[in-house]
Amino acid sequence: MTTPRRPAVEDVADAAGRLAVLLAAGVPPGAAWGYLSESVDLAETTGDARRCLTVTDAVIRAAAGAAQRGGDVPRAIAAAADAAAPGTKHRSTRRRNTDVQEAWRGLGVALQVATESGAPLAEALRDLASSLRDLGQTQRDRETALAGPRATARMVLALPAVGILFGAGLGFDTLHVLVATPAGLSCLAAGAALLLAARAWNRALLRRARPRQRMPGLAIEVVAVAMTGGGSAPGALRRVADACARFDLAPPDPAAVDSVLALAQRAGVGTVELLRAEAEQARRDARSSAQATSAALGVRLMAPLAVCVLPAFMLLSVAPLVMSILSSTLHGM
Template identity: 45%
Template sequence: MTRMRRAAGAEADAAAALAESLAVLLDAGLSPRSTWEVVATDGVHPLAERVVSALRQQPSCAAALVRSVDSDDLRMIAVVWRVAERTGAPLGHTLRAAAEILRDAAETEREAEVALSGPRATARLVSWLPVVGALMAVALGADLLGAVGSVAGATAVAVGGALLLAGRWWMSTLVKHATVRAPHAGLAEELIAVGLAGGASADAAREIARGAIAESGLAPLDERQASRVLRLASAAGAPVNELLTAAARQQRRVAHADGRRRATTLGVRLMLPLGVCVLPSFLSLAVAPLVLSLLSSTTAGLR
């Protein structure tokens, strides 16, 4: 049975809504624990109930968050909360930055899903072509079972079946690779900016961000762009937070374009398994048994 997929971007949107709700309540003057209790009561996100439950044993909201999250989107909220907690940065502003990253990720997923809908449907339809061809041959009166009884027929069916399975696996792999979601773009820059906003030095902010990432279970972040921005800000005496935020937004735009590019090129990539596996499978499973059946009936009629 085919498992139903959640709408593209739904998880990231739900996490963004949670981060925005937390930010509003924190800016209204509620304490972090009270904020989580209110969000849990209103049912904004299932994570809130788990955090409230974990707070009975954990010393801080950040620790409870790390124990309660179960997806990369929610781990990102735990990371930014941990960095803000350790540096003293404003939690409301920090969570709004996290929500912006999550909203961008959700939008990228939705656009990629739209671009992928055509190639995915093509792959699904074409993969059934050999089976449909075999059924049509039977409908035309071909004795496929008799044809398969011969050595040539059995060989054709075996080769066709293997090619069909290989083609379906190949196309499925291409679609899966095209839908792989990259790590949250710009997160390293945003975390360092949070640490700097809390009064930490650049080096300290980077160490705190790395520690928070390691605790949360997220994959290590690419800090090359952040390092370049920090060097530029140090050399020019420019406001480093603004440069980091701008670099983070640029990385999100690049990730957005990359997702669309992968989806657009998928249609071309699917031509390879179609020509190498699926069409030869159609010939082996439908055309070859039909020809063998006709030859067998013709030979029998001449006797």
């Protein structure tokens, strides 16, 4: 039984949490990054054959080097994430690389905003680590919810092959009929075209079921970080929007922030906690949306099954079997 792959965002959450602990203990930022880099070096020299250099390892090393030189740590983080997660033709690997890039860019935005606004860096990183872990759990729930529809899509595509083997097991030369007779070749071409269409259709349905926003609520969480520095709400929103633009991330929704600010003014309560509650609600909504989407996907996958896979099953399995039976009967006569 394979173990589900750990969401890449949780690696970033671990790094942010460890950095927050070190900073809260009074360790300077440059030294804290250095300790994290030493941990990477130590893990790499333990001789564990199952472990290889990850994107997170490369980013931590780059950030430690920039911090020790007094350079731009957030920019070094973004550059290292892009360099360590190159493009690939494999869809799942490319998607995971994009996830880890966006997670590290989110950390870079939080570091820049906390530094510019004067917010306590250790507290900001601790809050960010907590939100990233929530996002990781949301991704786990989403992958679990989509596991059933994916398995269904793979299973129905195997039906024609099972039918061919079943016919051969009964003693009929269905494979010979498919590849050595004109009628069989016609069935083979039509059935293969239908299977290719079903495969493309299934992939399109699975692709549409994936969320467009990989890290819901993170930008609003960073606005809360900016406001802990004592700045005004418009200034915090502008600062976060500028940082998101610098790191090529989606900016916070001004309408959502404005609604929270209006509620805080009417109720006379703290804006920061309301913003964090709004970010948490966005993550809960994303989790519920993933569950609803996966339930609907299970029904939508019946369309390619009925339109493409079942006709392909008839062409590739039933028709050759019938032709083989008729050929044997006529030959026996």
